[in-house]
Amino acid sequence: MNAQKRAIEELRPGHVLVMDARRDASAGTLGDTLALRAMKRGAAGVVTDGAVRDSATITELDLPVYAAGSHPSVLGRRHIPWDTGVPIACGGALVQPGDLIVGDADGVVVVPPDLAADLIADCREQERQERFIAEQVAVGESVDGLYPLGPAWRDVYENWCKGETQ
Structure with a gap:
């Protein structure tokens, strides 16, 4: 053994x-x-x-x-x-x-286990942002300022999040 x-x-x-x-x-x-x-x-x-x-x-x-x-x-x-x-x-x-x-x-x-909870929360947020970004790109939006999510898209993203959780 x-x-x-x-x-x-x-x-x-x-x-x-x-x-x-x-x-x-x-x-x-x-x-x-x-x-x-x-x-x-x-x-x-x-x-x-x-x-x-x-x-x-x-x-x-x-x-x-x-x-x-x-x-x-x-x-x-x-x-x-x-x-x-x-x-x-x-x-x-x-x-x-x-x-x-x-x-x-x-x-x-x-x-490391002590980082897991924060990392999971960050990963979920990143995944949510990427779903939003993918939807925008799929309808023809440019990635300029969108990916990564920039200030010009922040309000649109926040409104999208409200609709996603309902």
């Missing part, structure tokens, strides 16, 4: 496994068997700044996996799992136990 297998077995529903591979895309950090086990443990996802093996099979799993690429190297060829539950660097970001990991098709961000 090396550190990687221990980390997989310690996963709880909703956890995200984050692995530091020192940004080495030639380091296979996860294969299909352990990805399947992570999924069965209830993991919300896996993030590595290294590579994954068996990428075609992993892609078919109901488990979001973010990696620097795919590579056939097996564990131990480039990296040896060392520890679990400690602060690491992944993709150039500090990741500490308890951090929130949020990912979509564009990538992954790490959010």
